[in-house]
Amino acid sequence: MDHLEKMGRSPRDISLLILTHSHPFDHIWAAESVVEASGCKVAAAHEMEVSWIEDVDLQARQRPAPGLQSLVEGSVKVDRPLKEGDLLELSGLSLKVIHTPGNSKGSIPLLLQEDCVLITGDAVPVKGELPIYNDALKSGRSIEKLKALEGIQVLLSAWDEPREGSQIERIMAEGQKYISRIHKAVLKVSNGFH
Ligand SMILES: [Zn+2]
Incomplete structure (x- = not known):
């Protein structure tokens, strides 16, 4: 968000967040904050991975990577599976x-x-x-x-x-x-x- 402000933009300028896949940290980590701050829609990852983005606990159970939950803020609803x-x-x-x-x-x-x-x-x-x-x-x-x-x-x-x-x-x-x-x-x- 600080970076957006430095660019002279506001979170409200974001209308769509596109997630390339469901991996944590550098891909879906901040999705919850972005959606909260901007009210944007989410288009995401191939439809095969939507359930892992919409339910991070499910991802942690099915793909037990160490510390996965600590690398993601939370789950977000996917408005448009791709x-x-x-x-x-x-x-x-x-x-x-x-x-x-x-x-x-x-x-x-x-x-x-x-x-x-x-x-x-x-x-x-x-x-x-x-x-x-x-x-x-x-x-x-x-x-x-x-x-x-x-x-x-x-x-x-x-x-x-x-x-x-x-x-x-x-x-x-x-x-x-x-x-x-x-x-x-x-x-x-x-x-x-x-
Ligand atoms: Zn990846």
């Missing part, structure tokens, strides 16, 4: 929803069509950071799907600084290699326990 191909019209701009399972089953990058900007959430992991995924193979296939999008000018990822031009393909290819390397290492270690 799915592959949906188009969000925002005062003259259109955001296309792309479904990329892997990081979570319902992760949705968003493509700002007019400016060819791709907002990926967590769909593309960054080398050297802690990759989070529920299905590494699907995650790799999802990055392939994003690589196939034509004419992307700017890549905005939750894990990385904004990337432009030829950097975009490199970052996606590195992310793919990285997740496959991590997955192989995980399999090797977990097989060692059997």
